[in-house]
Amino acid sequence: MADIEALNGETFELASNAYRSADNESLAWMRAEAASVLGQIALRTDGDYGRALSEEALRYFEAQQMHDMVANELYMSAFSWWRQRDSQSLKNAEQLFRRSAEAAQRADNPFGVAYAEAGLCGVLEQQGRVAEALQSCRASLPKLKGIWHITEYSTNVNYAAALLANKEPGQAMLILESLAKDWPEWDVGYHGYRYYFIRGQTYAALGHYEAAVSDLNVALNELLEFGDNSWARNNRLIQARFRVEQLVQSLERKTQEAAEKDRRHRLLLVSGVIVTLLLSVIVMLLLRHRRFYRRMAFTDPLTGLANRRSSEARAQEAFAHAKARQQPLFIALLDLDRFKTCNDRYGHDAGDEALKRFAKVADKVLRPGDVFGRWGGEEFLLVLQGVDRDEANTILERLRSAAAAERLKLAPDYPLHFSAGVVGLQHDTEQLAELLTLADQALYQAKEAGRNRSYFAKDYAVLN
Numbered sequence: 001m002a003d004i005e006a007l008n009g010e011t012f013e014l015a016s017n018a019y020r021s022a023d024n025e026s027l028a029w030m031r032a033e034a035a036s037v038l039g040q041i042a043l044r045t046d047g048d049y050g051r052a053l054s055e056e057a058l059r060y061f062e063a064q065q066m067h068d069m070v071a072n073e074l075y076m077s078a079f080s081w082w083r084q085r086d087s088q089s090l091k092n093a094e095q096l097f098r099r100s101a102e103a104a105q106r107a108d109n110p111f112g113v114a115y116a117e118a119g120l121c122g123v124l125e126q127q128g129r130v131a132e133a134l135q136s137c138r139a140s141l142p143k144l145k146g147i148w149h150i151t152e153y154s155t156n157v158n159y160a161a162a163l164l165a166n167k168e169p170g171q172a173m174l175i176l177e178s179l180a181k182d183w184p185e186w187d188v189g190y191h192g193y194r195y196y197f198i199r200g201q202t203y204a205a206l207g208h209y210e211a212a213v214s215d216l217n218v219a220l221n222e223l224l225e226f227g228d229n230s231w232a233r234n235n236r237l238i239q240a241r242f243r244v245e246q247l248v249q250s251l252e253r254k255t256q257e258a259a260e261k262d263r264r265h266r267l268l269l270v271s272g273v274i275v276t277l278l279l280s281v282i283v284m285l286l287l288r289h290r291r292f293y294r295r296m297a298f299t300d301p302l303t304g305l306a307n308r309r310s311s312e313a314r315a316q317e318a319f320a321h322a323k324a325r326q327q328p329l330f331i332a333l334l335d336l337d338r339f340k341t342c343n344d345r346y347g348h349d350a351g352d353e354a355l356k357r358f359a360k361v362a363d364k365v366l367r368p369g370d371v372f373g374r375w376g377g378e379e380f381l382l383v384l385q386g387v388d389r390d391e392a393n394t395i396l397e398r399l400r401s402a403a404a405a406e407r408l409k410l411a412p413d414y415p416l417h418f419s420a421g422v423v424g425l426q427h428d429t430e431q432l433a434e435l436l437t438l439a440d441q442a443l444y445q446a447k448e449a450g451r452n453r454s455y456f457a458k459d460y461a462v463l464n
């Protein structure tokens with residue numbers, strides 16, 4: 001009672017006097033009016049006391065068919081139930097708001113109807129009856145538009161809450177944004193709390209967790225600043241604070257989860273990139289290996305020259321080409337002289353050095369188009385295209401003197417001499433093999449003749 005008097009001292013005093021004085025039948029109307037005023041003041045902080053007074057006023061107004069007053073009484077009473085927020089109180093509030101709407105209808109008072117519908121909008125929303133809440137909000141809001149009263153403001157907030165519950169956070173945010181524009185003065189105070197509370201949840205539903213947490217913190221501060229000594233109000237504040245804190249916690253968790261998800265996505269992306277890179281490296285290595293492998297299949301590993309298989313294939317190509325165009329072609333088989341003695345005297349490594357050195361010299365002396373490969377052991381194949389017999393001889397002699405000029409490290413006394421059996425493509429040559437046989441025979445003859453020389457196979461009709 002002390003609270004009530006402190007809040008509404010003068011009005012309460014006057015109404016109390018009137019209420020107490022009007023104690024006979026003829027002043028029943030005055031007593032009812034006084035009860036109504038007292039009830040409205042009391043309902044703000046002490047529901048039971050206020051409702052008892054309101055009931056008394058209501059009985060009188062109903063008996064007198066004062067529908068307007070009935071609607072008002074019912075509305076105030078409903079409102080007091082609504083404030084208690086437990087499920088039974090919400091049901092009571094709903095019933096009273098419905099009765100208030102009917103009475104306002106009978107009084108032909110559209111504002112009264114709109115107020116009752118606005119109350120229903122909030123009460124139904126808080127009961128989770130979203131579809132009915134939306135219906136009531138939509139029915140009341142156009143009629144409340146422009147009255148610039150807290151009811152219009154809070155009904156919009158309730159409508160936004162119902163839209164949010166109906167999984168329409170985008171629509172809810174539109175309403176909340178226009179409210180912030182049209183009602184800047186409601187940014188603070190108790191009603192601001194609910195605004196930020198709903199907007200925070202709407203932000204959360206839209207995935208803006210940081211904004212959500214910040215709004216809910218504002219709502220929390222609003223509640224903490226809104227001080228009142230009334231136990232009922234404190235109780236509500238504590239409950240609301242508790243709910244907000246719970247929500248803030250769960251949103252912080254969600255923010256963390258979102259960050260964790262984001263981290264996992266990044267990790268996945270990074271590992272994807274790493275796997276792709278690794279795969280590319282593996283593919284690259286495989287390709288390199290394959291290239292190397294292929295090269296090795298055609299290369300003599302000691303000298304780096306074309307091996308027998310490859311030299312023969314290239315000789316075959318050159319043979320077919322020259323034959324088709326009737327162009328001259330010389331084939332020579334070269335064999336290092338007394339190579340065995342090099343191995344025997346200086347060792348196998350010295351022999352290897354001789355083979356490598358000879359390959360190097362040939363590489364320098366010969367033209368890039370000439371085919372030069374290791375035929376086997378200390379034997380080499382040389383294919384000279386587009387040269388006549390004299391030119392072929394000149395090339396071989398150039399190679400001979402260049403090789404002879406070499407001094408080997410491991411076999412300083414071994415002269416890098418070679419014998420060569422040479423044969424030219426003849427008009428009637430059918431196969432490369434024929435030329436190879438003739439070159440081999442000529443090589444034998446060069447050896448027989450004393451080595452370190454070239455011997456040309458007998459050529460009756462060499463292409464020149």
Ligand SMILES: Nc1nc2c(ncn2[C@@H]2O[C@H](COP(=O)(O)OP(=O)(O)OP(=O)(O)O)[C@@H](O)[C@H]2O)c(=O)[nH]1
Pocket residue numbers: 302335336337338339340341343347348349350351352355376377378447451
């Ligand atoms: N170091 C080394 N020796 C090889 C290689 N391939 C073959 N030889 C050796 O070359 C020698 C060839 O000897 P021979 O066929 O008797 O011929 P030669 O000693 O050159 O005598 P002529 O051909 O008659 O002048 C053998 O001892 C083979 O072991 C090789 O890759 N490295």
